[in-house]
Amino acid sequence: MLIVNSDIAQSIRGYGARDYPNETCGAMLGCDGAEGREVRALFPLTNRRDDSPRNRFSITAEDFRAAERAAREQGLELVGWYHSHPDHPARPSEYDREHAWPWYSYVIVSVASGEACDMTSWQLSDDRSAFQTEEIAWAIPPGTIKR
Amino acid sequence: MAIRLEIPTALRQFAGKQASVEFNATTVGEALQQLTGTYADLRKHLYTEDGRIRSFVNIYLNDEDIRYLQKENTPTKDGDTISIVPSIAGGAKI
Structure with missing residues (x-):
């Protein structure tokens, strides 16, 4: 289960x-706990696909290393990646699957005519054969409960 | 000569949950072959079916991408670190 608070979801x-x-596109920084995997921060990145940025995204090895450093500096782990599907459902494509890595959470937000709508999360199976849905638990941002 | 091989978080589950492993190897390719020989489940994530390193797998020797060195034939020396660094890609189009 992926735990995403409303501030993080709103940002994506x-x-x-x-x-x-x-x-x-960007990286999700967080940690794995007993309740699931919690996204604590985002690390937005530049989509490096200049040739077809409307239906492709690419994050370079250098950007990957920068995201990993950012996670380390915040005492977090690089737990996954988010990207958008403009005018397309929030479901992974075959291209997404071919290029995915196991273990990470892949969040996809569908953006229809400029307006963000559905958001889903997926994980690649260990044998690389398919993406599996990862349930998202919507949480309230930390510090918003008054005691 | 001992070479340290750093495993990205996403692949540690296929390498005994280790963040790094050490092998004796004289080239980067030899170290990678030893890695996938020891941890066979890693192979499909690093190599295509015809045995080439996947395009979104980047191999660094210390801080240099081996594409700009001698690729898998890049020689290694005692104390070197090889890092497997993923590129991330995807998109809506099938």
Whole structure:
């Protein structure tokens, strides 16, 4: 289960809408706990696919290393990646599967006519054959409960 | 000569949950072959079916991408570190 608070979810939707009609992309920083995998912060990245940014995204090895450093500096782990599907459902494509890695959470937000809508999360099976749905638990941001 | 091989988080489950392993190897390719020989489940994530390193798998010797060195034939020396660094890609189009 992927635990995403409303601030994080809003940010992913916002990046998706901001970068429409191109695909947005970035890293998710967080940690694995007893309740599931919690996303604590985002590390937005530049989509390096200049040739077809409307239906492709690419994160270079250098950007990967920068995201990993950012996670380390915050005492977190690089737990996954988010990207948008402009005018396309929030379901992974065959291209997504071919290029995916196991273990990571892959969040996809659908952006229809510039407006972010569905958000889903997926994980690649260990044998690389398919993506499996990862349930998202929507949480409230830390510090918003008054005691 | 001892070479340290760093495993990305996503692949540690296929390498005994280790963050790094050490092998004796004289080239980067030899070290990778030893890695996938020891941990066979890693192979499909690093190599295509015809035995080439997948395009979204980047191999660094210390801080240099081996594509700009001698690729898998890049010689190694005692104390070197090889890192497997993923590129991440995807997109809506099939």
